[in-house]
Amino acid sequence: MHTMPVIVLDFETTGMSPDLGDRPIEVGAVRIEHDLIVDRFQELMNPGFTISWFIESLTGISNQLVAEAPPCEEVMSRFADWIGDTPLVAHNAGFDRKFLDAELALLGRSRENPMTCSMLASRRLFPESPNHKLATLVRHCGIFTDGTFHRALNDAEMTGHLWIAMVDLLRDRYDLDAVPFSLMQDLSRIARAKADRYLRTFAQQQRRVSRSLAQEESWTQ
DNA sequence: TGCCAGGCCCTCTTTAGGGCCTT
Numbered sequence: 571m572h573t574m575p576v577i578v579l580d581f582e583t584t585g586m587s588p589d590l591g592d593r594p595i596e597v598g599a600v601r602i603e604h605d606l607i608v609d610r611f612q613e614l615m616n617p618g619f620t621i622s623w624f625i626e627s628l629t630g631i632s633n634q635l636v637a638e639a640p641p642c643e644e645v646m647s648r649f650a651d652w653i654g655d656t657p658l659v660a661h662n663a664g665f666d667r668k669f670l671d672a673e674l675a676l677l678g679r680s681r682e683n684p685m686t687c688s689m690l691a692s693r694r695l696f697p698e699s700p701n702h703k704l705a706t707l708v709r710h711c712g713i714f715t716d717g718t719f720h721r722a723l724n725d726a727e728m729t730g731h732l733w734i735a736m737v738d739l740l741r742d743r744y745d746l747d748a749v750p751f752s753l754m755q756d757l758s759r760i761a762r763a764k765a766d767r768y769l770r771t772f773a774q775q776q777r778r779v780s781r782s783l784a785q786e787e788s789w790t791q
Numbered sequence: 792t793g794c795c796a797g798g799c800c801c802t803c804t805t806t807a808g809g810g811c812c813t814t
Contacts, residue, residue: 583814587796592814625814664798665813689812690799703812720814762800 574751575603578659578688578733580725581669582629584621588672593617595636596629597649598722600730601656605737607730611652612723615645629720646673655682657751661704661729663687684751688729688736690758694765695736704728711735744773747780 579599585592595617601609614631616639626632639645660666667685674681692702699710704725708715713731718724737749753772760768 581814585796586814589797590795592796595814628814660813662798662811662813665796668797669814687799693800693811701811 573604573737573748575601575656576659576733576751577601577653577656577683578726578730579653579666579670580660580722580729581666582625582631582720582722583669584617584619584625586665588669592669593642594646594669594673595621595625595631595639596722597645598724598726599649599653600723600726602730602734605734607727610723610727611649613645613648614639615642616640617642631721642673643677647677650674650677650679653683658683658685659688659729659733659754660685661687661725661732662689684755686751686755687758688732691736691754692732694757694760694762695739697762704732707732740769744769746773746776748776 577599579597581594582596583592583594594615596614597611599611600607601611614635616636618641621631621633621636658670663685664687667681671681689702689704692699692707696702696707696710700706705719707713708728708731711732713728713735715728716724736754740746740749740753753769756768757765
């Protein structure tokens with residue numbers, strides 16, 4: 571079985587939008603290969619201004635901590651090198667994508683990586699979950715947690731396990747050989763009501779392709 | 792001074808509104 575590597579990332583930030591001047595204060599990420607977390611990235615960074623009391627208490631990241639950290643540019647440059655062109659995942663990816671792209675733009679770089687959203691996928695795959703907040707899904711899926719939320723590496727790690735659980739579920743439910751990243755992207759985009767039919771059609775096509783490959787192989791032997 | 796996100800997605804929809812998610 572061959573599964574494309576993905577990087578699951580999470581930012582803690584000074585607020586909701588880089589358009590309002592907000593910047594990241596921590597990035598955490600895990601690299602997943604073959605359903606396993608094989609590498610991790612975590613760094614605090616200094617946004618260059620005072621962070622609010624609300625963010626300090628939400629994340630536990632204090633002004634003193636970020637004052638001792640390297641500036642955003644330095645950390646984001648290392649992070650951009652680390653992710654390379656690996657496909658990216660985040661929970662409510664629109665949020666993290668805005669910050670990633672804004673910081674890359676400040677470095678004169680741009681994102682080539684495809685990126686998709688674990689929250690949108692989870693709405694299709696776990697419609698029975700009470701809601702689709704990360705903490706609720708972690709409980710819903712029985713994912714191990716030490717109870718720490720709103721720290722970048724913890725959240726990335728839990729989102730990583732959620733991603734693995736969703737890929738597993740798709741493989742089991744639809745009897746798939748492999749779950750390509752593009753399938754997860756499609757799943758996040760199509761209407762929830764059409765998801766099941768789409769996945770069944772995909773699985774049929776995948777079986778047809780693997781049958782004809784097996785047939786070709788038997789002819790060439 | 793006061794205000795400021797934004798994309799998804801459902802529905803009592805599409806000439807719109809409001810809840811969900813992320814910090």
